[in-house]
Amino acid sequence: MNAPLPPPAGRPARADTAARRLLVSIHDVSPRSEAAVDALAERLSRHLGEAKFAMLVIPDHWREAPIAGNAAFHARLRHWADQGIEMFLHGWCHRDETPATRGLAGIKGKHMTAGEGEFLNLSRDMATMRMREGKALLEDILGNPVAGFIAPAWLYGPGALDALGDVGFALAEDHMKVWSPTTGKVLTRGPVVTWASRSPGRIRSSLWFAGLARRALPIMPTLRVAVHPGDVTVPALLSSIDATLARFATTHQPARYAGLLAG
Numbered sequence: 001m002n003a004p005l006p007p008p009a010g011r012p013a014r015a016d017t018a019a020r021r022l023l024v025s026i027h028d029v030s031p032r033s034e035a036a037v038d039a040l041a042e043r044l045s046r047h048l049g050e051a052k053f054a055m056l057v058i059p060d061h062w063r064e065a066p067i068a069g070n071a072a073f074h075a076r077l078r079h080w081a082d083q084g085i086e087m088f089l090h091g092w093c094h095r096d097e098t099p100a101t102r103g104l105a106g107i108k109g110k111h112m113t114a115g116e117g118e119f120l121n122l123s124r125d126m127a128t129m130r131m132r133e134g135k136a137l138l139e140d141i142l143g144n145p146v147a148g149f150i151a152p153a154w155l156y157g158p159g160a161l162d163a164l165g166d167v168g169f170a171l172a173e174d175h176m177k178v179w180s181p182t183t184g185k186v187l188t189r190g191p192v193v194t195w196a197s198r199s200p201g202r203i204r205s206s207l208w209f210a211g212l213a214r215r216a217l218p219i220m221p222t223l224r225v226a227v228h229p230g231d232v233t234v235p236a237l238l239s240s241i242d243a244t245l246a247r248f249a250t251t252h253q254p255a256r257y258a259g260l261l262a263g
Contacts, residue, residue, distance in 0.1 A: 021188075021222045021259060022252035023178075024245070025054040025150075027090065028229050030061035031073050036229035041080075043238070044227070047245040051083040052254035056090035056150050059134045063093050067141070074141045086147040086256055088171075089138055091118045092130040094152040098122060119151040119160035127163035135167060147257055148172055149181075154192070171257055178224075178260055187260040188222040193244060195237045197230035203237065210240045218251040222260075 026040050037055070044053045057077065060066040067073050081087050098121040119127055131149060138146050148171030151160060156174060164172050164181035172181050179186045193213045196202035217223055225244060231237045 019221065020252040021255040022048070022225070022248050023054070023222065023255060023257055024048060024052070024225045024227075025056055025088070026227055026229075027056045027150075028058060028061070028094065029055045029090070030058045030065045031067065031070055032061050032065040033229035034073070034076065036232045039232050040227050040229070041085075043241070044245070047242070047249055048254040051080075051085045052256075054086035054088055054147065054257055055080060056088045057138055058090050058092070058094045058152075059137055060093050062095050068137060077138075077141055078143070081142050081144065086258065087138065087142060088147050088257075089131070089134045089149045089169075091152040092134050094118055096120060117151075117153045117155040120153075120155040120157045122157060122159050122163075124159040124162045124166070127157075127160040128166050131163055131167045131169075135169070145170075170261060173224075173257075178222075178257065180261065188224075190217065190220045190222060190224065192224040192226050193217070194226040195228070195231050195234075195240065197228070197234045197237060203234060207236060207240050210244050214244055214247045218248065223248050223252050 024044055026037055026044070029037050041053075045051070057067070058065075059068070067077070077087065094116050096117045119130075122130070135146055135149075146169070149164060149167070149169040150173045154174045156164075156172075165184075167181075169181050171187075172179055173192075175192055177186050177189045191213070193210055195206040195210065225241075225248065227241055231241060
């Protein structure tokens with residue numbers, strides 16, 4: 001049962017928030033998550049204003065939901081983009097098809113994601129191919145460049161990091177920073193606040209971290225929040241998302257990732 005939507009914001013952010021950015025994104029946008037994405041977009045709009053967030057699009061979610069040839073979903077993507085929502089490429093299939101069994105990559109793949117670190121162990125050539133094909137597909141649908149690339153689960157291996165520069169994305173993001181792959185310049189630092197719904201333990205830990213973030217992070221010049229389709233299945237997560245966005249919007253202005261490139 002979903003938590004109720006928050007009421008419309010009753011007061012604007014203070015004037016001194018102009019130089020402080022709040023960057024919010026919906027992950028895992030695909031035909032298989034369309035209803036949940038709609039619910040999240042409505043929720044975010046109530047806090048931030050219409051289209052003041054980004055969407056991360058998966059070309060073929062778990063090899064089960066290709067956007068190629070899906071005319072109805074193409075129209076949805078264009079509609080969202082035309083509203084002003086930034087569109088990022090989010091991997092190709094969002095599934096780790098080359099899992100590591102040992103070392104740091106194995107630890108990350110096992111503990112930081114549920115088999116979804118697609119770009120953690122790919123070679124440079126394979127990562128480049130998936131990035132280029134995904135970028136071309138999404139840009140052909142949208143008729144405009146994508147905003148950037150964000151790897152599934154924010155996990156990049158050496159091959160993926162090299163491929164980012166080869167393909168020439170304007171922006172990339174991981175758990176702790178946003179940077180320009182073309183220049184290597186880090187544009188902002190700080191942890192992204194997100195939630196996990198796949199187990200009771202993950203739910204508890206993400207609720208705890210979001211509560212801590214609401215107290216500790218507003219001192220930072222840029223705040224990042226990411227939501228996922230699975231969040232709509234857990235009322236406690238929705239309530240935490242509402243509380244976090246309401247808190248951050250009092251100190252930071254909802255903004256576009258592209259603004260980081262302008263300084």
